[in-house]
Structure formats: structure tokens, C-alpha cells
Amino acid sequence: MEIRKLLFRKEMKLVTLLLTSLLIATASAAVYYSLGMTSTITTATTDVWFKAGADATAAGVSLNPDNTTATLTDLKAYPNATYTYTDPIRVRNDGSVAYLIRLRPVSLSGNDTEFVFVNFTLQSTPTLRALNYTCDGTSWTIPSTTSQISIPASTEWSITIETKAKDSALSASVTIEIAVDVE
Numbered sequence: 001m002e003i004r005k006l007l008f009r010k011e012m013k014l015v016t017l018l019l020t021s022l023l024i025a026t027a028s029a030a031v032y033y034s035l036g037m038t039s040t041i042t043t044a045t046t047d048v049w050f051k052a053g054a055d056a057t058a059a060g061v062s063l064n065p066d067n068t069t070a071t072l073t074d075l076k077a078y079p080n081a082t083y084t085y086t087d088p089i090r091v092r093n094d095g096s097v098a099y100l101i102r103l104r105p106v107s108l109s110g111n112d113t114e115f116v117f118v119n120f121t122l123q124s125t126p127t128l129r130a131l132n133y134t135c136d137g138t139s140w141t142i143p144s145t146t147s148q149i150s151i152p153a154s155t156e157w158s159i160t161i162e163t164k165a166k167d168s169a170l171s172a173s174v175t176i177e178i179a180v181d182v183e
Helices: 002-029
Strands: 048-052 062-063 070-072 085-091 099-110 115-122 129-135 150-151 155-167 175-182
Touching: 048 062, 048 175, 070 085, 099 115, 099 129, 115 175
Parallel strands: none
Antiparallel strands: 048 085, 062 070, 085 155, 099 150, 099 175, 115 129, 115 155
């Protein structure tokens, strides 16, 4: 009789083990699934780009072939005098819809001691957007990114640049990189 009880226990343990395994397998199968995604990417045309302005030659403006990058190499800052480049470069929306744009500081490098300020102002309407870099003779104050503004379709706005060196300025150079973010 004890053998019967022993077998019954083994059978019950086996049945319990099988039921537990079946429950775990069912629960595990319900938890695991996958998501699939296929993407098609096409190139887009650039509706917002740079355009040389009326002061482009004086400012030394050069544009890359698709007009998305501009370099201004001939900007000058005169001692104790504000010098303004009224229209060296423009931001143009050549598209059929409005876009949000903003000015954003990227980097600044060079001699800090000879400058008073370098200001970049987007001549946007109804409200101007500006990055005003100022120098106290030892270090620069980097401006914050401007708020966005909507540039209407078929519109272009110039970026005015103002510079000023301190009154006893010697030979100095600073490189400022800014971005025009388009959304």
C-alpha cells in the first residue's frame, strides 16, 4: 500500500509540474510580441535658404552651392565706433507655406579683449529677432536662442550685423558661428 501512495504522489507531482509549465508557457507567449515598421525616405527641397544681400561684397559673403551655409569673411569692427552692415545676407522663404525660424548661437572663438559687441539682427516683421554678443574686455556674454517667428511664403528678411571694438583696439579677431533653425 505504501507503494501505491508513493506512486500517487509522484503522479500528482508530475501532473502539477506539467500544469505549472503549461501555465508559464501560456503567460510567456502572451507577453512577447513585436512591432514592425517600414520607412520610405525621400530627399526634400530646401524652401528656406540664404541669399546674398546688397552689402554682400563688403561683408565678404560666400554661399555654398545649395545656399544653406554662408561664410562672412570681411566683417570689421572699428575702435569706438559702431559699424553696421545693413544687408549683407538674407534669409529667403521660397516655398508656398510659412516656416518658423529662429536665430541660435553655435560657437565663439578668438581674442576676447578688443571688442565691445557683435550683434546679428533678423529684420523680421512684426518683431525683430537678435543675437547680441557683448564683451566686457575679458569675456563674452553669449546670447540665448531667439524665440521662433513665422516667415511667410515668398518672403526674404535681411540679417543686419553691427560691430564695435573698444576705443584702444589693437589687431584682434573673433569667429562667431550662428544658425538659422527652420521648422
